[in-house]
Amino acid sequence: MNTGSIAFILLSSALVLLMTPALAFFYGGLGRRKNVLNTMMMSLAPMAIASLLWVIIGFSLSFSGTSDFIGNFNHLFMNGVDMAKNTLFPTSQIPDGLFSGFQMMFSIITVALITGAVVGRMRFTPLLIFMALWLLLVYYPLAHMVWGGGFLAKLHAIDFAGGDVVHISSGVTALVLAIVLGKRRDYGMPYRPHNIPFVVLGAGLLWFGWFGFNAGSALAANGVAINAFMTTNTAAAAAMLSWMLVEKIIIGKPSIVGACSGAVVGLVAITPGAGFVSLWSSIIIGLLVSPVSFFMMSVVKQKLGYDDALDAFGCHGIGGMFGGIMTGIFTTPALALQKGYSGLIYGSAKLLLANITAVLFTIVFSAVVSFVIIKAIAIFMPLRVSQREESIGLDDSEHEETAYPTFLGLDS
Numbered sequence: 001m002n003t004g005s006i007a008f009i010l011l012s013s014a015l016v017l018l019m020t021p022a023l024a025f026f027y028g029g030l031g032r033r034k035n036v037l038n039t040m041m042m043s044l045a046p047m048a049i050a051s052l053l054w055v056i057i058g059f060s061l062s063f064s065g066t067s068d069f070i071g072n073f074n075h076l077f078m079n080g081v082d083m084a085k086n087t088l089f090p091t092s093q094i095p096d097g098l099f100s101g102f103q104m105m106f107s108i109i110t111v112a113l114i115t116g117a118v119v120g121r122m123r124f125t126p127l128l129i130f131m132a133l134w135l136l137l138v139y140y141p142l143a144h145m146v147w148g149g150g151f152l153a154k155l156h157a158i159d160f161a162g163g164d165v166v167h168i169s170s171g172v173t174a175l176v177l178a179i180v181l182g183k184r185r186d187y188g189m190p191y192r193p194h195n196i197p198f199v200v201l202g203a204g205l206l207w208f209g210w211f212g213f214n215a216g217s218a219l220a221a222n223g224v225a226i227n228a229f230m231t232t233n234t235a236a237a238a239a240m241l242s243w244m245l246v247e248k249i250i251i252g253k254p255s256i257v258g259a260c261s262g263a264v265v266g267l268v269a270i271t272p273g274a275g276f277v278s279l280w281s282s283i284i285i286g287l288l289v290s291p292v293s294f295f296m297m298s299v300v301k302q303k304l305g306y307d308d309a310l311d312a313f314g315c316h317g318i319g320g321m322f323g324g325i326m327t328g329i330f331t332t333p334a335l336a337l338q339k340g341y342s343g344l345i346y347g348s349a350k351l352l353l354a355n356i357t358a359v360l361f362t363i364v365f366s367a368v369v370s371f372v373i374i375k376a377i378a379i380f381m382p383l384r385v386s387q388r389e390e391s392i393g394l395d396d397s398e399h400e401e402t403a404y405p406t407f408l409g410l411d412s
Contacts, residue, residue, distance in 0.1 A: 027040070033195070051108060059104070067144070117312040138169060158354075160214070163327065171320055214274040236270070238283045239263060268315060276336065
């Protein structure tokens with residue numbers, strides 16, 4: 001046990017939790033004013049649902065047993081999880097309860113990320129049901145497979161802080177929901193984000209919280225945490241600059257919304273490898289991910305015609321895939337988890353192949369299970385609000401609240 005590491009992970013856990021209300025501001029600012037409260041509520045609801053499910057069953061399904069695909073029920077209601085000592089993870093410097101609390105925060109933000117694809121048209125009740133089932137059937141199994149010693153870990157795939165478990169799973173799920181729900185009634189009509197200062201506030205707090213997300217994933221106050229801290233900031237900075245350059249070249253003017261989007265995709269892309277890659281390679285990862293995500297959001301989405309309202313897939317799905325592959329290319333021998341499984345540029349393709357396998361498996365698993373869940377819910381209740389409710393706005397129709405009464409009725 002190490003008191004310094006305990007203090008560090010306590011702080012990191014709080015920072016990761018902060019990312020969820022930060023996401024609420026980020027998503028809320030990007031949408032229409034008539035939907036801002038509903039959009040923010042969709043992000044905040046996982047703080048209740050995911051927290052309770054984690055204590056009841058989530059930790060047990062994620063981090064117990066030796067199965068390849070899912071944990072067991074040994075730690076239901078945190079049974080056998082010591083709050084003061086380390087009894088479950090022999091190499092850990094922190095108590096079992098703190099490890100569980102830190103991991104709980106990841107489950108909260110992951111399910112919140114999904115909601116960006118469905119704003120403006122999905123009923124709140126089926127969304128809450130979907131969140132609970134998705135955590136049980138997608139997130140907890142993936143956490144076990146990657147971090148709990150399961151199938152993907154045995155393939156030697158590595159994911160430092162959630163490229164597969166958090167970003168690809170949520171991004172692909174967001175795409176599935178967007179396709180199943182269909183387009184918004186006014187899809188294709190130009191509109192501007194209703195509150196850009198909200199977007200800036202949300203992006204800034206996300207960047208701040210991401211230090212806990214990535215550096216905290218070292219699970220100790222050590223050199224790996226410092227490396228993750230520095231690569232995280234560097235990749236975000238490089239991606240922000242890269243996005244502004246892309247906008248300058250293509251559009252003619254850089255935008256602050258674009259700068260914030262670039263920073264977030266940079267943070268996403270570095271997440272799988274933050275503790276494994278060198279500082280110089282984090283610059284490359286950040287510089288390259290922005291053009292890739294920009295192309296997906298501005299070209300591919302338009303060509304295919306799916307309505308991923310706030311680009312959850314373009315940011316988190318594509319950024320997570322890109323980051324997982326880059327981790328397989330740039331992981332240094334000194335930071336690799338296993339000897340012989342360093343990045344491609346250091347002479348071995350084994351890690352890259354393992355990570356590509358993990359990325360592909362995560363895509364297929366998340367897509368198939370998410371599709372089954374949402375279709376099953378649709379049997380029992382409608383997923384979308386009515387045309388009239390969509391026109392009025394989901395703040396009023398779903399919550400009977402209005403963020404800006406003066407402007408009620410100005411959105412069509």
